[in-house]
Amino acid sequence: MALLFRKKRSRELVFIWALLLPALAVYLFYRVIPLVWNVVLSFSFWSPGKPAKFAGLYHYEEMLFYDDAFWVALKNTAVFMLGTPIAIVLAMALALLVDQNIRGRSLYRTLIFLPYPMMIVAVGIVWRWLYNDSVGLINYVLRSLGIIDQPIPFLESYDFAMASVMVAAIWQIVGFFMIIILTGLQNIPAHLYEAAVIDGARAHHRFWRITLPLLRPSIFLCVILGVIASFTSFDLIYTMTGGGPGLATELLITYIYKSSFTLSKFDYAAAVTVVMFLLFLALALIANRLAGGDAGKVDIAD
Amino acid sequence: MATVEFRKLVKRYGTHQVVHGIDLAINDGEFLVLVGPSGCGKSTSLRMLAGLEDISGGEILIGDKVVNEVEPRNRDIAMVFQDYALYPHMSVYENMAFSLHYRDTPKQEIRTRVMEAAEILGLQDLLDRRPKQLSGGQRQRVAMGRAIVRKPQVFLFDEPLSNLDAKLRGSMRLEIKKLHRKLGVTTVYVTHDQIEAMTLADRVVVMNSGNIDQVGTPEDVYHSPQTIFVAGFIGSPTMNLLPAKRNGSATIVVGEKSDFHVQLPAKSASNTDAFVFGIRPEDIAIASGDPEDGRVHVDGVVDVVEALGPDTLVFADVGGHQVTARVRPDVKPDIGQPVRLSLDVSRAHFFESESGKVVS
The missing domain is CATH 3.40.50.300 (P-loop containing nucleotide triphosphate hydrolases)
Structure with a gap:
């Protein structure tokens, strides 16, 4: 031990590892081990309290060739993900608006950002009330304006359920995207626009040739965060629709939950999780590659 | 164009x-x-x-x-x-x-x-x-x-x-x-x-x-x-600018303590009494012997000497005002010692202190 502390370099190493270890331990126990265990599980037959048996690709075959619910959940996840580009376009428009020199712009910024830090379960419950067909505000307003005669049971309808949860999801994240894009906007030096004005570029040229290219890292950061959110939006779906009606709002994440904790098919759920993990990894890599490998960075010389 | x-x-x-x-x-x-x-x-x-x-x-x-x-x-x-x-x-x-x-x-x-x-x-x-x-x-x-x-x-x-x-x-x-x-x-x-x-x-x-x-x-x-x-603003080091008062019709007194008299430019129609006397550092030398025509000698104390290479700047305290002289590089007055400066007043500038304008 005394030897270990003699050299400056080894003293530094001990110090570094001492600081790293607690975080690494948490990471190992809550991330790495479950992930490895999950992969092992997906190749096994296993239910709680029984020894595991090797199953090979059995669960994967079932999932890909015989389980329609999996494909519905996958398709729904893809549809749900389309909320991200919509949210980004909205966030961009809002960011451009609140970047103007308008009265009370910090108030607007705060109001638009406000939903993001709210607990998602609370967001889900509020929106469930808004959508309610007998006491919901949305139906009340639509009926008062004479747009509809009969109340629409948004969350109980096959036609509206998916769109309705997507609206809630977009509402919740748009403020966060707006802040990211606003930060990107404010990092673009004013002189660039002045140079472009003198160079003869009109407002829409300046947007397409300067603003948008320089916002690319911010936008792709939003894309990645949006993809993550759509893969992990368990709480929102669970509180609003529970995946229903039928499978109308079933996402991969809620399907995994149901397979394991409702149907006790932990081994099967593990296989779905592996597929979801791989899809997610692929999308994140593609998004980061498209962002030039530096999502979130502000690309300004100097 | x-x-x-x-x-x-x-x-x-x-x-x-x-x-x-x-x-x-x-x-x-x-x-x-x-x-x-x-x-x-x-x-x-x-x-x-x-x-x-x-x-x-x-x-x-x-x-x-x-x-x-x-x-x-x-x-x-x-x-x-x-x-x-x-x-x-x-x-x-x-x-x-x-x-x-x-x-x-x-x-x-x-x-x-x-x-x-x-x-x-x-x-x-x-x-x-x-x-x-x-x-x-x-x-x-x-x-x-x-x-x-x-x-x-x-x-x-x-x-x-x-x-x-x-x-x-x-x-x-x-x-x-x-x-x-x-x-x-x-x-x-x-x-x-x-x-x-x-x-x-x-x-x-x-x-x-x-x-x-x-x-x-x-x-x-x-x-x-x-x-x-x-x-x-123009010129580095900057021009020496000293307060001055009218004394008689065509002369002014520069400075408050270590005063010296200077002729105002001949056609001066200015009727104010307060002036600013300006002289560039290169128009000031270290005096030797009696003042020649168009030059005035004043006494001061050397504050700082900066040897720039091609020439040397001497910063002297003259009656409570700092005066800068640009002198030949071989001249090295001692710090803290009295120095006699020779001002080429034919190249001096006179301004009305109120309007800030030159007296012509």
């Missing part, structure tokens, strides 16, 4: 006026430098000329045409910014070609013009680089390239060398001067650096708190400053 004219040009922000109705006529092909301390309105005036700031009052004319309501892109000007303002996501080539895309220039013509500009500025090997991959001097050259491909009527420079180190600044100064000689385009150049102003300008415009104090050749503003401000 074109002339530029300011007529009673005013800039106001709310109720706060920063440019107070200035008049200025810039000749065709002239290199004009606006110089002054920060906040004097020089950059604001340039930005109004560029169309980046609204004009609160008066008129700006480019080539005899009032441009107050003309969009920047239609003013036929090009501007070089202090921080270069290069588009970071575009190559050097694209940066230089950018403006031509918006002027319906054919592709082939764009190529020819960018290549031409690149050759003039020695940028041929850097055309594919991004601004990030360039040094400060190279970036500044790209910014100038972007301006010259346009072949504009007027070049505007807004403190273009301020972000460069001293050595590079010197060489870029030369390049700008050569470029102007080669292209002959009317140029308006803003700087707070009087050396840049003196070396580059055909004419210098000295601005002070939103007004023009003096317009003239570099020699004019150096040798015949019209106000106390110009006298103190």
